[in-house]
Amino acid sequence: MRWTLKPKPDPQTVEHLCEVLGVDRSIASLLAQRGISSFEEAKKFFRPSLSDLHDPFLMKDMDKAVARIELAFQNGENIMVYGDYDVDGTTSVALVSSYLKKIYPNVATYIPDRYDEGYGVSYKGIDFAADNEISLIIALDCGIKAIEKVAYATQKGVEFIICDHHRPGAGIPDAVAVLDPKRLDCDYPYKELCGCGVGFKLLQALNEKRGESFELLIPYLDLVATAIGADIVPVTGENRILAYHGLQMINAAPRAGFSAILKQVKKDHLTLTDVVFIIAPRINAAGRMKHGLHAVNLLIEEDPQQAMIFAAEIEEYNKDRRDKDKTITEEALAQIVELKEQERLTTVVYRDSWHKGVIGIVASRLTETYYRPTLVFTRSGEKLAASARSVHGFDVYDALEGCSEYIEQFGGHKYAAGLTLQTEQYENFKRKFEEVVSASIDRKLLIPEIQIDAEIDLGEITEKFHRIIKQFAPFGPGNMSPVFMSRHLKDTGYARCVGGEDKHLKARLFQKLNGRSIDAIGFDLGKKCDLLADGKKVKAVYCIEENEFQGNVSLQLKLKDVEVDSF
Structure with a gap:
């Protein structure tokens, strides 16, 4: 592992944040590293506001997209909401179709079959639209490279609105509207939206044009947050706002499909990391093992009992996915050696x-x-x-x-x-x-790299310190959970390997400098156990987390790596 200590931020910025926020230097440094330099920026960071979302009409072709959808409403046209079979695609289809169906009856959904049609816009999907008198396809999380397929659709009398976030190729499809912040000719201020995020901006624009309150859109933010987490886009700017409020929806008033998943895994309060590791794999499993429409059906289902049935089916797909994942990984590793x-x-x-x-x-x-x-x-x-x-x-x-x-x-x-x-x-x-x-x-x-935000002493790890760090969430690319390093550590004599095959490391680390000791757990670090033997001095890289055991909550270090301390 390469340990890389991030550059120290500007001392004047840190001093200013200490003064205006009333926080200690360590917290102020972490904020400065994240590009925060003023009270106002810190306020926006700690309290992301939906009022800071950008005007959706700043996105190129947004006016054309909204006008075309309104025309479809006026003419009584059939609309098909089309999306990829992964989490970003299925949440996008659930998002846009469920909103449109509240205001317009002629809306169908379509997810391509992973095996029969492959990724993105398919000729089979276009033929299905033409055969069923569908004259407008809204393509989500795909389409930016579908130049030939959009041309084929035009010949069939089917028009496209494309909502994508992937990088365009040399040309842009000749669609009615192509919404993609990564278009070189698009001046939209935030470039890192996921596909579901672009779909949400379309709804925001349509909702605004219809004169409706933004409040109507808030229940859909749980889908956007799920896509942001699953698609591993930066949790910065507009994504951070959408993820923050989407998580609030998931935890305060989860849709029936999410509730059904959470009942199965017996989990209540979710972080964005939980969404990535609990909800996303199950949604993905439908498209991987069966068909993405199973995921859409779960996400749009409003009846709790029916949602439980759908969730149980998807749980079976997920188990099957895990089994195949394990077998194929073993075969692939063997092939590399062979x-x-x-x-x-x-x-x-x-x-x-x-x-x-x-x-x-x-x-x-x-x-x-x-x-x-x-x-x-x-x-x-x-x-x-x-x-x-x-x-x-x-x-x-x-x-x-x-x-x-x-x-x-x-x-x-x-x-x-x-x-x-x-x-x-x-x-x-x-x-x-x-x-x-x-x-x-x-x-x-x-060589794998661990980026370290700051070197601190164990004495700095207090309940207050951790309480403020928790407010840095939601965590993800561009705003990862802070990683710290401490030196001159010794085990207090409790270091041992735990878990199957002694894979993990459990210890209690002590720093003489301040007399502080704290529990530590290192997943997949069992092989480092010997480093802590015989009172050897070590340095460690870790995140700080809460550990709940028999009703007691305490802070512990979640170790990322441990090395001999040569200083």
């Missing part, structure tokens, strides 16, 4: 029997193991399909662009992408991908 590819700078594996719905998760697992740009391929009809994952700091989307001569279709983000290619191009692609990555990656990026 092919003696540990020395490569990339991981590219393929087996035609691997389940297409799980290869993205497996790619993430392989990246955790070998920490290098990774692709996992399987067969999809006559072609090969792959999911790509990257390491922090390396743009896998750009790397794929460098291999485009061998790729039939690809799309995605900096750290996650998907692609298809012809079977005969697999070896050419694999060779080229290694070449492109080898020529462009900084070798230090192949």
